[in-house]
Amino acid sequence: MLNIDLAELQQHSTPLYVYNLPLLRQTLDAAQQEARKYNYHVHYALKANANAPILEAMRTYGFGADCVSGNEVKTAIASGFAPSDVVFAGVGKSDAEINYALDQDIFCFNCESKQELEVLNELAALKGKTARVALRINPNVNANTHKYITTGLEENKFGINAWELESVLELLAQLPNIDLIGIHFHIGSQITDLSVFKNLCTRVNEFQQWFAAHKITLQHINVGGGLGVDYYQPEQQLIPDFASYFNLFHQFLELRSGQQVHFELGRALVAQCGTLVSKVLYIKKGMTTNFAILDAGMTELIRPALYQSYHKIENLSSQLPEERYDVVGPICESSDCFGKAVILPETSRGDLIAIRTAGAYGEVMASNYNLREKAQALYLQDQQV
Numbered sequence: 001m002l003n004i005d006l007a008e009l010q011q012h013s014t015p016l017y018v019y020n021l022p023l024l025r026q027t028l029d030a031a032q033q034e035a036r037k038y039n040y041h042v043h044y045a046l047k048a049n050a051n052a053p054i055l056e057a058m059r060t061y062g063f064g065a066d067c068v069s070g071n072e073v074k075t076a077i078a079s080g081f082a083p084s085d086v087v088f089a090g091v092g093k094s095d096a097e098i099n100y101a102l103d104q105d106i107f108c109f110n111c112e113s114k115q116e117l118e119v120l121n122e123l124a125a126l127k128g129k130t131a132r133v134a135l136r137i138n139p140n141v142n143a144n145t146h147k148y149i150t151t152g153l154e155e156n157k158f159g160i161n162a163w164e165l166e167s168v169l170e171l172l173a174q175l176p177n178i179d180l181i182g183i184h185f186h187i188g189s190q191i192t193d194l195s196v197f198k199n200l201c202t203r204v205n206e207f208q209q210w211f212a213a214h215k216i217t218l219q220h221i222n223v224g225g226g227l228g229v230d231y232y233q234p235e236q237q238l239i240p241d242f243a244s245y246f247n248l249f250h251q252f253l254e255l256r257s258g259q260q261v262h263f264e265l266g267r268a269l270v271a272q273c274g275t276l277v278s279k280v281l282y283i284k285k286g287m288t289t290n291f292a293i294l295d296a297g298m299t300e301l302i303r304p305a306l307y308q309s310y311h312k313i314e315n316l317s318s319q320l321p322e323e324r325y326d327v328v329g330p331i332c333e334s335s336d337c338f339g340k341a342v343i344l345p346e347t348s349r350g351d352l353i354a355i356r357t358a359g360a361y362g363e364v365m366a367s368n369y370n371l372r373e374k375a376q377a378l379y380l381q382d383q384q385v
């Protein structure tokens with residue numbers, strides 16, 4: 001999977017993020033091939049991983065950029081994304097961030113509240129500009145995923161609720177520097193039950209009818225991201241099933257003539273190409289289990305601590321008979337645990353451990369808690385395949 005010789009890997013200091021760029025390219029190729037069947041536009045959600053080689057690959061394969069901060073907008077544009085391919089979402093855009101994005105003439109602001117619309121109108125007016133806007137609507141659809149990454153329920157902070165839309169239209173009539181071009185939805189992340197997206201389509205169709213009844217033409221329908229990946233058996237599905245995903249929207253989303261559909265995928269594009277490689281520092285006997293203590297911790301990959309998420313763990317160095325370990329990091333927190341009761345070949349100090357499916361929401365969520373150094377990144381190119 002890593003496509004790198006163990007001896008070569010041992011030359012690098014750990015913790016180390018290893019990215020398999022050929023796999024990334026295959027994934028992007030598959031996603032674009034399926035999306036283009038229906039003329040869908042995919043914006044890559046930079047929040048999943050904003051490393052330069054990843055962004056370069058996204059741009060090369062023709063993805064736009066989905067950003068949630070001024071710095072993401074800056075990074076996308078500095079990496080060569082055309083401003084006309086950049087969308088800017090988020091519940092809390094600061095004035096400085098909005099001003100920067102207005103100066104760059106980005107494609108669209110995904111707006112999440114009435115007050116944000118007012119502020120955007122005011123800031124655009126000061127510049128003598130008109131801001132293109134998609135209303136982020138909270139469709140109240142359950143994504144059946146972890147509650148921390150569920151975003152499309154009325155109890156969540158995201159989007160404008162259906163019962164507010166009437167008053168949003170009244171407000172928009174008084175905001176001359178806003179050009180309403182579309183609607184936007186994003187109901188959550190790591191969605192593995194595709195029927196959830198069918199429910200989303202049903203809701204989008206209802207909202208479309210509502211807008212049509214109000215004589216409003218929407219050119220752009222943005223259905224967000226959220227497609228999940230297989231953390232349990234990554235090698236069984238290194239490339240997500242983009243064909244079924246896009247086909248589902250094609251089947252169930254009712255479009256009006258000339259409408260363009262947009263997606264904002266993050267995880268599905270980059271998760272499987274990244275592996276966190278770490279070295280075993282110590283093996284320690286506990287009351288009921290052995291601890292394998294790694295040199296990587298929640299500072300490098302916080303997902304298990306924050307969402308109790310599963311990542312497949314492998315010992316790359318040992319082929320001895322199997323034993324059971326709690327695989328933990330060095331950070332002073334009991335939540336700093338990558339996996340409990342993990343079955344691994346007998347593990348010793350110095351072994352290299354791979355934590356799989358770490359390409360999305362891994363490095364970007366790293367912190368320097370305990371004043372830790374940032375992990376290095378290694379990009380595997382074709383010749384190493």
Ligand code: LLP
Pocket residue numbers: 045047048066089149186188189190224225226227264265266267268303307360361
């Ligand atoms: N669009 C919007 C508006 C979003 O908020 C997100 C993710 C995406 C697109 C991309 O979603 P994806 O295709 O990657 O599921 N840190 C969490 C995930 C947080 C997702 C936040 N929003 C994790 O590690 O699971």
